[in-house]
Amino acid sequence: ANIFKTGWTGTNERTFIAVKPDGVQRRLVGEIILRFERKGFKLVGMKLLQASEEQLRQHYRDLREKPFYGGLIKYMSSGPIVAMVWQGLDVVKAARKMLGETNPADSLPGTIRGDYCIEVSRNVIHGSDSVESAQREISLWFNHHELFCWEECNEHWIYA
Ligand code: UDP
Numbered sequence: 001a002n003i004f005k006t007g008w009t010g011t012n013e014r015t016f017i018a019v020k021p022d023g024v025q026r027r028l029v030g031e032i033i034l035r036f037e038r039k040g041f042k043l044v045g046m047k048l049l050q051a052s053e054e055q056l057r058q059h060y061r062d063l064r065e066k067p068f069y070g071g072l073i074k075y076m077s078s079g080p081i082v083a084m085v086w087q088g089l090d091v092v093k094a095a096r097k098m099l100g101e102t103n104p105a106d107s108l109p110g111t112i113r114g115d116y117c118i119e120v121s122r123n124v125i126h127g128s129d130s131v132e133s134a135q136r137e138i139s140l141w142f143n144h145h146e147l148f149c150w151e152e153c154n155e156h157w158i159y160a
């Protein structure tokens with residue numbers, strides 16, 4: 001079975017999260033991982049990588065007509081990013097809430113973008129916007145050897 005395309009619903013839902021180059025430079029990686037861990041989500045894939053422009057053009061293909069697209073590709077390829085896959089119930093939607101709005105100025109305190117950044121073009125973190133986007137993005141950034149199904153001892157304290 002193609003693990004990227006099938007079966008990831010309920011507590012097995014997965015999302016793609018990336019700490020962007022500014023987040024890595026500003027030493028926010030630990031803080032961001034901490035928030036997802038404390039929430040109860042499960043880390044199933046993670047790596048530090050330098051994104052190629054080709055990968056970024058794929059990743060942001062829906063935005064290619066936007067005026068900020070060129071700057072976005074340059075920003076995202078300006079240094080290493082931390083790519084992660086997090087798993088859990090409704091994790092796609094929950095992660096978007098944890099991130100805040102696209103523009104940090106519209107993001108509430110308590111959200112990652114609300115707490116750690118100011119400008120939309122330096123908003124420190126990416127999160128998939130739908131289950132379909134998550135599947136596409138996970139398969140773009142990870143191969144199946146880099147994703148792990150592991151049994152967590154805490155499961156019964158996180159899910160009833
Ligand atoms: N972005 C930008 N200027 C804008 C809108 C977006 O630089 O006016 C950047 C920003 O880094 C954002 C990314 O483009 O995170 C992708 O935009 P999208 O609308 O998908 O926002 P997201 O899903 O990241 O919240």
Ligand code: MG
Nearest residue numbers: 126127128129
């Ligand atoms: Mg988006």
